Amino acid sequence: MLEKTFKKVFTFNSTTDAIAFERACKNNDIPGRLIPVPRAISAGCGICWSVPAEDGEKVEEFMKASELRCSGIYDMLL
Amino acid sequence: MANIVVNAVGQNCPIPVVMTTKELNAVTEAGTVETHVDNEVAVQNLLRLASSKGLEAKSEKIEEKHFVVTITVTGPLAEAACEECECAGDARENTVVVVSSDRMGEGNDELGKVLIKGFIYAVSQLEKLPKTVIFYNGGATLPVEGSASLEDLKNLEAQGVEILTCGTCLDYYNLKEKLAVGSVTNMYTIVETIANATKVIKP
Numbered sequence: 001m002l003e004k005t006f007k008k009v010f011t012f013n014s015t016t017d018a019i020a021f022e023r024a025c026k027n028n029d030i031p032g033r034l035i036p037v038p039r040a041i042s043a044g045c046g047i048c049w050s051v052p053a054e055d056g057e058k059v060e061e062f063m064k065a066s067e068l069r070c071s072g073i074y075d076m077l078l
Numbered sequence: 079m080a081n082i083v084v085n086a087v088g089q090n091c092p093i094p095v096v097m098t099t100k101e102l103n104a105v106t107e108a109g110t111v112e113t114h115v116d117n118e119v120a121v122q123n124l125l126r127l128a129s130s131k132g133l134e135a136k137s138e139k140i141e142e143k144h145f146v147v148t149i150t151v152t153g154p155l156a157e158a159a160c161e162e163c164e165c166a167g168d169a170r171e172n173t174v175v176v177v178s179s180d181r182m183g184e185g186n187d188e189l190g191k192v193l194i195k196g197f198i199y200a201v202s203q204l205e206k207l208p209k210t211v212i213f214y215n216g217g218a219t220l221p222v223e224g225s226a227s228l229e230d231l232k233n234l235e236a237q238g239v240e241i242l243t244c245g246t247c248l249d250y251y252n253l254k255e256k257l258a259v260g261s262v263t264n265m266y267t268i269v270e271t272i273a274n275a276t277k278v279i280k281p
Binding site for chain 2: 033034035047
């Protein structure tokens, strides 16, 4: 198995929100990537934004400055 | 910090594991033991050795037939619980993942691209990794420079998964120069690989 590192994970209310967030992050050079929501957070289906823990604040600030909203923020070992 | 390098290139199992175990048992301070090997089975066995001793390990593919497995030790190891060195053959079942499109499923293209990215990420997180991942047609646009799945595919390759991409397809999409992970293959190898698989996974 791959080495696990600490990540900050942002979940969204809908898949559309997650895709919109990815687009906004890419356009603004914000780090992170979409991954399927880890089982530990939810057994349901969904995608979320994952960044290395040290970049978490950058994403949070970007989210505050934009009109984009997430439904939850988690610290995880992924 | 002591960094020990073990050169086990050209050695078949169980030699790389034996050589590495010897160095691990001789460790007197924190550091790393870096074992160079030339085959995926040795990588799997070294990673298993590390995990059986509760040690952190990572693997990297340097080039064709050259892998480096780095095991991090924090100090002298407690007396090894099991002295005999475990050496399984290839623990991976002969599972082959076939990616024939840059999208997963049919319907919306944007969603399909998000899904395939998630699919490849989830494959890289599998406990039992596939032996081979094959890319053809639209799938051939994934193992190339600038692809969002590149990091996951490199991780898979570093763990000993063979990544094969259809050469005809790379050529068709003008991506031959941009292939960034794994190697180029042809229809015969693709057909043989799928024919010899015990299981084929197609997203």
